[in-house]
Amino acid sequence: MALVLMVALAQEDARRVPRNRLTTPRCNAFDLSDEDFISNFRISKELAFQLIQELNPFLEPKTTRKTALSTEIKVLCALNFLAFGFYQKKVGNDCLIQVSQSSVSNCIRQVSEAMTNNLLKKYVKFPDDQSTQNAIKDEFFEYCGLGGVLGAIDCTHVAIVAPPDDGFHHEKNYVNRKGWHSINVQIVSALPKLK
Secondary structure (H helix, E strand, O other): OHHHHHHHHHHHHHHOOOOOOOOOOOOOHHHOOHHHHHHHHOOOHHHHHHHHHHHHHHHOOOOOOOOOOOHHHHHHHHHHHHHHOOOHHHHHHOOOOOOOHHHHHHHHHHHHHHHHHHOHHHHOOOOOOHHHHHHHHHHHHHHHOOOOOOOEEEEEEEEOOOOOOOOOOOHHHHEOOOOOEEEEEEEEEOHHHHO
């Protein structure tokens, strides 16, 4: 019985034909014009390249498989999603990225975690020593009568030129409640900057 099973398995293995993965070559996002690159990722090529370099130690594929996503693809995928908030499947179908929806989801998570864990403290400054915090709290109290405040947060709409409604950019997504085109920006500021 075992011999019959082994022969059947060997015949099944012999019938299997190895199939090569079908891959479509990706466009190189850095070959885009500066204007098109910013239109797709909302940051300059130089800033994207710097971000890729800084995140590479944390996002570099741990495998030698040729299908592993590079740090560049992961970062550009996440940036594209964050820039537009489109559905993940739409981001993955973009000729610049071309990955599955689940890969888009993984890229967004990995890049967000890498930025939060490794770049946040480098670029987002918040007073961490008690004496500086107390000085800021005292300034807020003197200026506004509010105690225990380290910063003020607010959002504002920054006017932009209407993007083209070309199937990738959806012009209506940039119209604010007052009827003009803008992007919403959130800012935290300490009191000396508010004066």
